[in-house]
Amino acid sequence: MPGKGRRLLVTGAAGFMGSHLVDALVAEGHTVFGVDDMSGGYWRNIHPQSEFTVLDLRHREATDAYLRKVQPEIIFHMAADATEGRSQFTPLSSTERNYLAYLNVLVPAIREGMRKMVLISSMSVYGAQSPPFHEDMPRQPEDIYAIAKAAMERATEILAEVHGFQYTIIRPHNVYGERQNIADPYRNVIGIFINRLLAGKPFFIYGDGEQKRAFSHIDDFTPYTVRAGFDDVANGQIFNIGPREEYTINEVARLVLKHFGYDPDNPPPEVKPIYHPPRPKEVKEAYCTLDKAQRLLGYRTTVSLDEGIRRMVAWAKELGPQPMRYLKDGLELITENTPATWVKQMM
Numbered sequence: 462m463p464g465k466g467r468r469l470l471v472t473g474a475a476g477f478m479g480s481h482l483v484d485a486l487v488a489e490g491h492t493v494f495g496v497d498d499m500s501g502g503y504w505r506n507i508h509p510q511s512e513f514t515v516l517d518l519r520h521r522e523a524t525d526a527y528l529r530k531v532q533p534e535i536i537f538h539m540a541a542d543a544t545e546g547r548s549q550f551t552p553l554s555s556t557e558r559n560y561l562a563y564l565n566v567l568v569p570a571i572r573e574g575m576r577k578m579v580l581i582s583s584m585s586v587y588g589a590q591s592p593p594f595h596e597d598m599p600r601q602p603e604d605i606y607a608i609a610k611a612a613m614e615r616a617t618e619i620l621a622e623v624h625g626f627q628y629t630i631i632r633p634h635n636v637y638g639e640r641q642n643i644a645d646p647y648r649n650v651i652g653i654f655i656n657r658l659l660a661g662k663p664f665f666i667y668g669d670g671e672q673k674r675a676f677s678h679i680d681d682f683t684p685y686t687v688r689a690g691f692d693d694v695a696n697g698q699i700f701n702i703g704p705r706e707e708y709t710i711n712e713v714a715r716l717v718l719k720h721f722g723y724d725p726d727n728p729p730p731e732v733k734p735i736y737h738p739p740r741p742k743e744v745k746e747a748y749c750t751l752d753k754a755q756r757l758l759g760y761r762t763t764v765s766l767d768e769g770i771r772r773m774v775a776w777a778k779e780l781g782p783q784p785m786r787y788l789k790d791g792l793e794l795i796t797e798n799t800p801a802t803w804v805k806q807m808m
């Protein structure tokens with residue numbers, strides 16, 4: 462492969478954010494290896510010029526053998542079970558796919574001489590502290606997914622100190638856009654809203670819809686992940702990446718309805734949003750400071766939520782409605798607090 466020829470590995474390469482990252486790295490002329498177990502990824506996302514292998518990172522021996530063979534210089538670890546809200550109901554599989562799978566990658570990678578790990582973590586590690594979340598705030602995970610992400614971060618710091626490799630930790634928040642899995646009934650609020658409307662059905666809002674989030678379009682995420690991988694200024698650093706502006710879920714709902722051509726103030730009854738009880742452990746407000754990413758990585762927001770949703774709706778209309786992909790083996794814990802939309806597979 463021509464160009465700069467760095468040997469890079471992207472885990473979760475068939476997923477939403479991983480596939481955009483592979484595209485960007487291939488475009489820069491690197492040799493890009495990708496792995497994914499296809500539990501949440503799609504073949505259509507895989508870049509034809511990348512070296513893709515189906516690999517379940519929960520399998521320690523297979524992952525070890527793969528890393529021995531590939532010996533990447535830099536790893537971008539994107540693979541995850543990112544269903545944060547569901548993790549309270551699937552704590553075992555969440556931990557296996559997040560913390561344990563990560564160690565299965567990290568340990569042989571260190572042994573094989575990896576120079577740098579770019580770990581895609583999550584804003585969830587800040588927990589229920591008062592926003593805006595700043596990178597120097599302590600990790601205070603409030604759910605099972607966040608416990609894994611916090612542990613992954615800390616394990617990276619400790620093993621880097623002991624064994625001497627570089628790392629950057631990135632904490633994205635609510636990334637959305639073209640190629641996002643819109644068939645996941647457990648996460649990706651914008652994707653679920655879009656998929657329901659594609660099927661001519663209403664979507665569900667948990668709680669009163671006044672919970673606020675900052676959303677990042679994928680095009681405002683990928684370039685800074687690339688930069689974090691190659692620029693020494695990012696070494697040993699943690700970055701929040703994403704815009705500062707917050708929107709309520711009700712506001713998001715209105716934008717999605719608008720881009721489907723409905724009057725958000727008066728949608729037809731068949732697509733009028735349906736309100737459900739709030740999900741356990743869902744925080745009311747979550748947004749981050751971004752001055753560090755602006756200062757060191759040159760971050761700036763270029764895609765407004767309105768424009769980003771317009772682009773995503775246009776892409777999803779081409780794709781068409783997707784059948785929701787529920788967990789094959791079901792939830793590990795079903796109690797009175799498990800959302801009925803999941804137990805009864807209402808979507």
Ligand SMILES: NC(=O)c1ccc[n+]([C@@H]2O[C@H](COP(=O)([O-])OP(=O)(O)OC[C@H]3O[C@@H](n4cnc5c(N)ncnc54)[C@H](O)[C@@H]3O)[C@@H](O)[C@H]2O)c1
Pocket residue numbers: 472473474475476477478479496497498499500501502503516517518519538539540541542543558562581582583584632633634635636637641642
């Ligand atoms: N999208 C967001 O809003 C958001 C926010 C914060 C953090 N993140 C993090 O960003 C990363 C990418 O998320 P995404 O939104 O692209 O999700 P995604 O589900 O599209 O991508 C994750 C990929 O990991 C793969 N995967 C899962 N378990 C695996 C295993 N055992 N072995 C190999 N591959 C496996 C899935 O098949 C999927 O393709 C994740 O680490 C997620 O936690 C995402």
